[in-house]
Amino acid sequence: MRFLSKITAGFFIALLALPAFADLPQNVPQEKAYGFQPAATEVARQIHIFHNLWLMPIITAIVVLVTLLMIFIFIRFNRKANPEPQRFSHNSLVEVIWTLVPVLILVIIAVPSFRLLYLEDVIPEADLTVKATGSQWYWDYEYTDPAGNPDKTVSYSSIMLEADEAKAAGKPRLLGVDNPLVVPAGKVVRVIVTASDVMHSFAVPAFGVKIDAVPGRLNETWFKVDEPGVYYGQCSELCGKRHAFMPIEVHVLPQADYDAWFTKTQAEYATLHALDGAKLALAN
Ligand SMILES: [Cu+2]
The missing domain is CATH 2.60.40.420 (Cupredoxins -  blue copper proteins)
Known part of the structure; x- marks a missing residue:
């Protein structure tokens, strides 16, 4: 349990670091920095928006949800709390939900992603x-x-x-x-x-x-x-x-x-x- 709480604490500390995705001040990679270099083109700006404001919140929500579920399972269904396990192995409703929800999430990611690919791929008239x-x-x-x-x-x-x-x-x-x-x-x-x-x-x-x-x-x-x-x-x-x-x-x-x-x-x-x-x- 102590090991588990350490992992959980580490995870939440890592989450705190997320808002540091602000643009860096210069056009060169910075010492010890992470995240993107400042965007110099509209395409780069759109990539940053897609990553920082769209993908990042979605994957963060997924990680938080899965972590909370895992913690709940460890506490609620360990051998001491739940000595007699259930014997069923299927639940159609749950299976439909865990298939449809990820599909929906992928579609939500795909739509702006294709828009961005189109922006990158279709070259305006070149000077x-x-x-x-x-x-x-x-x-x-x-x-x-x-x-x-x-x-x-x-x-x-x-x-x-x-x-x-x-x-x-x-x-x-x-x-x-x-x-x-x-x-x-x-x-x-x-x-x-x-x-x-x-x-x-x-x-x-x-x-x-x-x-x-x-x-x-x-x-x-x-x-x-x-x-x-x-x-x-x-x-x-x-x-x-x-x-x-x-x-x-x-x-x-x-x-x-x-x-x-x-x-x-x-x-x-x-x-x-x-x-x-x-x-x-x-x-x-
Ligand atoms: Cu090379």
């Missing part, structure tokens, strides 16, 4: 398309143009900074990269995701985005971030020994800054490509 390719162990980003205009495309690799480099750059360890993904604020960004070698997963928690990167296959998702800022994500599909070291860093800039970045980056990389080409020509 910008970026292709993210996962490779062991970094990401390639490719800005594509639906009209096929080469002046509007640029591609580069995004590789994690080592601890000392990250410190020097003022970026968080294991999350900062050399060339982040850069997108404009307030615009619908469509992300096409694939992989070059094994499966990876493109995930940015603050955006509510997590989608598998599968070799030979294109997956797509989207996000629209209202507030400019720096957001971090990580590969979320176990992909080899450096799986933990291929983070995703996203800079969301006001449109004018984004345009300036794009022009600058394009010029810079075009020069690099030209240099590479010249080197190749010399080598041959």
Whole structure:
């Protein structure tokens, strides 16, 4: 009985911790924190509402109910209190109830869940398309143009900074990269995701985005971030020994800054490509 009361007490103390699901103040994971990072997109906000205000109360109520029933049974029907057990094994009414009630609960969960999946899956008309390719162990980003205009495309690799480099750059360890993904604020960004070698997963928690990167296959998702800022994500599909070291860093800039970045980056990389080409020509 003492053991039981300890478990029960532990359970209720754990319940007290539940209201701590408030959003965290920054865009990076916090020391000793749990719960979600602050939502930066409408999709993430809806995911948080679904989890915090819908799923959590339902599962908490179920856990509390089952715990109370268990405690009641332990007290009321133990060998001392109830030395002569009943011999029946079926009760149709009870069986109908314990089948129908869970079905009803699942339907109550399913309806907003499908609504949310629809919101994530149906991409609004995109202002910008970026292709993210996962490779062991970094990401390639490719800005594509639906009209096929080469002046509007640029591609580069995004590789994690080592601890000392990250410190020097003022970026968080294991999350900062050399060339982040850069997108404009307030615009619908469509992300096409694939992989070059094994499966990876493109995930940015603050955006509510997590989608598998599968070799030979294109997956797509989207996000629209209202507030400019720096957001971090990580590969979320176990992909080899450096799986933990291929983070995703996203800079969301006001449109004018984004345009300036794009022009600058394009010029810079075009020069690099030209240099590479010249080197190749010399080598041959
Ligand atoms: Cu991975």
